[in-house]
Amino acid sequence: MTDVLQDKRPSVQPSGPLVSVQGMSKYFDVSPPFLTRVLQGRPRRALRAVDDVSFDIPHGSTFSLVGESGCGKSTVARLLVGLYQPTQGEIYFDGSAVSQLKTRRHLADFQRRIQIIFQDPYASLNPRWRVRDIIAEPVRTHRLLPEGAALRKRVAELLDHVGFSNKDGEKYPHEFSGGQRQRISIARALAGDPEFLVCDEPTSALDVSVQAQILNLMKDLQKELGLTYLFISHDLAVVSHISDYLGVMYLGRLVESGTASDIFNDPQHPYTRMLLDAIPDLEMSGRKRIPVAGEVPSPMAPPAGCHFHPRCPFADARCREEIPGITESKNVRVRCHAVEEGRLTPEVLAEAAAART
Amino acid sequence: MGASQSNSQQGPLNSRQGQAGASEEAPHGRLHRIFDSDIWHSFSHSPITVLSAIITLLFFLAAIFAPLIAPYTPFQAGSLHLMDGFTPPFEQGMSGNFYVFGTDDQGRDVFSAIIYGARISLLVGFCAVLFAMVLGVTLGLIAGYRGGWVDTVIMRIADVQLSFPAILVALLIFGLAKAMIPRDYQENMAIYVLIISIGLSDWVQYARTVRGTTMVEKNREYVQAARVIGVRPAVILFRHVLPNVMGSVLVIATIGLALAIIAEATLSFLGVGVPPTTPSLGTLIRIGNDFLFSGEWWITIFPGIALIMLALSVNLLGDWLRDALNPKLR
Numbered sequence A: 001m002t003d004v005l006q007d008k009r010p011s012v013q014p015s016g017p018l019v020s021v022q023g024m025s026k027y028f029d030v031s032p033p034f035l036t037r038v039l040q041g042r043p044r045r046a047l048r049a050v051d052d053v054s055f056d057i058p059h060g061s062t063f064s065l066v067g068e069s070g071c072g073k074s075t076v077a078r079l080l081v082g083l084y085q086p087t088q089g090e091i092y093f094d095g096s097a098v099s100q101l102k103t104r105r106h107l108a109d110f111q112r113r114i115q116i117i118f119q120d121p122y123a124s125l126n127p128r129w130r131v132r133d134i135i136a137e138p139v140r141t142h143r144l145l146p147e148g149a150a151l152r153k154r155v156a157e158l159l160d161h162v163g164f165s166n167k168d169g170e171k172y173p174h175e176f177s178g179g180q181r182q183r184i185s186i187a188r189a190l191a192g193d194p195e196f197l198v199c200d201e202p203t204s205a206l207d208v209s210v211q212a213q214i215l216n217l218m219k220d221l222q223k224e225l226g227l228t229y230l231f232i233s234h235d236l237a238v239v240s241h242i243s244d245y246l247g248v249m250y251l252g253r254l255v256e257s258g259t260a261s262d263i264f265n266d267p268q269h270p271y272t273r274m275l276l277d278a279i280p281d282l283e284m285s286g287r288k289r290i291p292v293a294g295e296v297p298s299p300m301a302p303p304a305g306c307h308f309h310p311r312c313p314f315a316d317a318r319c320r321e322e323i324p325g326i327t328e329s330k331n332v333r334v335r336c337h338a339v340e341e342g343r344l345t346p347e348v349l350a351e352a353a354a355a356r357t
Numbered sequence B: 001m002g003a004s005q006s007n008s009q010q011g012p013l014n015s016r017q018g019q020a021g022a023s024e025e026a027p028h029g030r031l032h033r034i035f036d037s038d039i040w041h042s043f044s045h046s047p048i049t050v051l052s053a054i055i056t057l058l059f060f061l062a063a064i065f066a067p068l069i070a071p072y073t074p075f076q077a078g079s080l081h082l083m084d085g086f087t088p089p090f091e092q093g094m095s096g097n098f099y100v101f102g103t104d105d106q107g108r109d110v111f112s113a114i115i116y117g118a119r120i121s122l123l124v125g126f127c128a129v130l131f132a133m134v135l136g137v138t139l140g141l142i143a144g145y146r147g148g149w150v151d152t153v154i155m156r157i158a159d160v161q162l163s164f165p166a167i168l169v170a171l172l173i174f175g176l177a178k179a180m181i182p183r184d185y186q187e188n189m190a191i192y193v194l195i196i197s198i199g200l201s202d203w204v205q206y207a208r209t210v211r212g213t214t215m216v217e218k219n220r221e222y223v224q225a226a227r228v229i230g231v232r233p234a235v236i237l238f239r240h241v242l243p244n245v246m247g248s249v250l251v252i253a254t255i256g257l258a259l260a261i262i263a264e265a266t267l268s269f270l271g272v273g274v275p276p277t278t279p280s281l282g283t284l285i286r287i288g289n290d291f292l293f294s295g296e297w298w299i300t301i302f303p304g305i306a307l308i309m310l311a312l313s314v315n316l317l318g319d320w321l322r323d324a325l326n327p328k329l330r
Helices: A034-040 A073-080 A104-113 A131-141 A149-161 A166-170 A178-191 A208-225 A236-242 A260-265 A270-277 A317-321 A337-341 A346-356 B004-009 B011-025 B030-036 B038-044 B047-064 B110-146 B148-162 B166-180 B183-200 B203-218 B221-229 B233-269 B281-289 B298-325
Strands: A019-029 A046-057 A062-066 A088-093 A114-117 A196-200 A228-233 A245-250 A253-259 A327-329 A332-334
Touching: A019 A073, A046 A073, A046 A088, A046 A245, A062 A073, A062 A236, A073 A196, A073 A228, A104 A114, A114 A178, A114 B221, A131 A149, A131 A166, A131 A178, A131 B221, A149 A166, A149 A178, A178 A208, A208 A236, A228 A236, A236 A260, A245 A260, A245 A270, A253 A260, A253 A270, A317 A337, A327 A337, B038 B047, B038 B298, B047 B110, B047 B298, B110 B148, B110 B183, B110 B203, B110 B233, B110 B281, B110 B298, B148 B203, B166 B183, B166 B233, B183 B233, B203 B233, B221 B233, B233 B281, B233 B298, B281 B298
Parallel strands: A046 A253, A062 A228, A062 A245, A114 A196, A196 A228
Antiparallel strands: A019 A046, A019 A088, A245 A253, A253 A332, A327 A332
C-alpha cells in the first residue's frame, strides 16, 4: 500500500469489535397530519422499522443482514451511517458511542471512517458531476489532501483500484453501465480511507455476471485494506459467498445471528430454515423442505408476540402473546420460543416438512 | 497500490472501456458536440424558433450597441429640432433630417427612441428576472430541503402572493418604495425600485418549481451519499441539488423575461415606471397614446409593435426550450 492516507490509521488493532449495536430501535412517525388527527380523532401511529436489534462486527470481518423486503435491513444501514438517529439504543464505533460525538472534529472523523454503498447505481452518482469530482468528494470535504497534484494522484490511484483508467475520470456517470457505476461508488466510498463500509444491497440491481465481479472486487479490497463490511442483501447465495457473520431480520427484529457457517449449516429459527430451504440447489433435489408460506404482514400492524407466528408451523399460544427473548443455541443467538423450549426436534421438523409438501 | 490481483481480474474490462472512450472522444471538439446535440437538432428544425431567436438577438444587439446604431440621440434636448415635431414616418422633417418611423411632438426620432427604449426594457427585464430567480431558487431550495415548518411558512407566503395578480403586487411594492424614498432621489432610484418590485412579484414560480424538484432530489442516493460523507447542507444544496434543478429554472427564466418586459411596460404605461427622461418601450407607448386620436398614430404604434415582437419572440424561445428540455414531449 503506497497509500498517502494510510498512516492515519492506528497501527495496533484494538481488541473490541469495530461496530457494536446495542438494543437499537427506530420508530418512524407515520401519523396522519395534525388537522386530520384532531378532526377525525385518529391517534398518532409509529412504524417500528427496527426493533431492539443488537449485534457486533469484529475488525476486518463481514457481517451480513438478510431478510425479506421491508424487514428493516436498509433502515439499519442508514442508522449505522448516521442518516437516521436511533429512537432507542446506541451504536458504538471503535469503542465510542456515536450519539456522544458532539464536536465537529469527532463527527468529521467518524464520517470519514464510515461509508456507504447504495443499491441503485443510477441514483447514487450525481449526473452533473465528472467522475473524478465524485471520487474526490470525501477527500475535499474532509480536506485530507490539498487541491492539485496530490489530489489528482489519489483519484488516479482510486480509479486504478476499482479497475478504471485515469482517463475515465473525465467522463460523466451516464457514460458508464450499472456495474461500472457501482465500482465508481466503491471508489468514492474508499476515497476517505474508511475502515467500515455499509453496503446496502450493492449487487441486487446488477446482472449476475457483474454481481460476481463486484463481490470479488469487494473481497479483494477487504483483504488489501483491512475493511470491515456490513453487507445487506436478500440474496442468500451472495451472502454465503461473502459473509463471516450473519444476521436474519424479520419485521424489524433480528431473529437469528451468529457466524455464517453455523447458520448455513444448522439454522435454528424456523424462519431461517424456511429461507435456506428456499435456495434452489442441484444436489438437494428430492430432499424434504419446509416451503416459504404466507406473506410478510404489514409492518404498520405487526402480529403480537413473535412477529413470525402466523407463518410458523411450530407456533403455539405462547408465540402468539409473548415476544421471544434472545437464547443461545448451538453457537447462534435466536429469538424463538420453540428453540428455547427445545421443541424443534428432528422428528418434529421432518413431520412439518412432510405436512407442507 | 498492490492491486495486481484486482487489475488482472479486470484487465479485459479496462481495455473495453478504453476503446469506447476513444471512439467517443475521437476528433470531435466541443463545438462539434453542440451542433451534434438533440437540442441543436430540435432548434434548427423549427423555423419559428430560429426566427424568434434572430429577432431576440437583433433586439439584444440593438440594445447593447444603441449609441452606435441609433441615427439620433433622442434624449439630448440640445440635438432636437423642435420644428421637426410630428413628422410622419418615411418623411423628411423641416430641418432636412430623414425619420424612418417619424417623430413625436418634440421632434424626437421614434426609431432611435425605440432602440434606447428597448435598452431600458431589456435591462429592467433582465435584472428583474435575475433578482426573482436568485430569490426564488434560494427560498425553493431551503423550503424543499428543510421541509417542516420552514417549508410551510415559505410556501404559504408564496400561495398568498400568488392569489394576487403579479402586476398588482408590483404596483403595491412600487408605491410603497416611492413613499419611503425622498423625492430628490426618486428619479434616480426609479429603475432599481422597478427591478425589485417586478422581481418580488415573480419569485413564487421559481420557488415552487425548485421546491418540488429539490424534494425529489434530496431523497436520491447521491445526496444521501454526500450526507454520509459529511458535506454541509449548504454545500449539498448549491453543488449537488442546484445543478440538477437549473434546467427547469432556465425555462421559467426565459418565459419570465417576456413577462417581466411586459410587466415593466405595463407599469411604465400606467405612469409609475421609469421616468419620461429615460423612457422604456412602455413609456413611449404612453406618451404616444396622448396623440393617437389626433392622428399621429406612429408615435405609439411603432413602440407597440416593437414591444410585441420582443415579448413574443422571447416567449416563443422559452416555449421551445421547455419542450426541448422535456424528454416526455420529444
